[in-house]
Amino acid sequence: MAIAQETNKDRVLKIVQDLPADIAYDDILRELALARMIDRGLEDSRAGRTVSNTEAKRRIDSWSA
Secondary structure, eight states, rough: OOOOOOHHHHHHHHHHHHTTTOOOOOHHHHHHHHHHHHHHHOOOOOOOOOOOOHHHHHHHHHHHH
């Protein structure tokens, strides 16, 4: 038996349903944006689109140079 893959709509609904009932609209949007950023990061990681800690530090250090 095949397992149905979660749709984007299902994911959004689950995130929103797990939030408190009195949450502000902007906070809902922030939570959805955070979830998307995490998903993108995981997709990048699986695809090998990463940099080492050393390279990340070098790039960050270059911002203030």
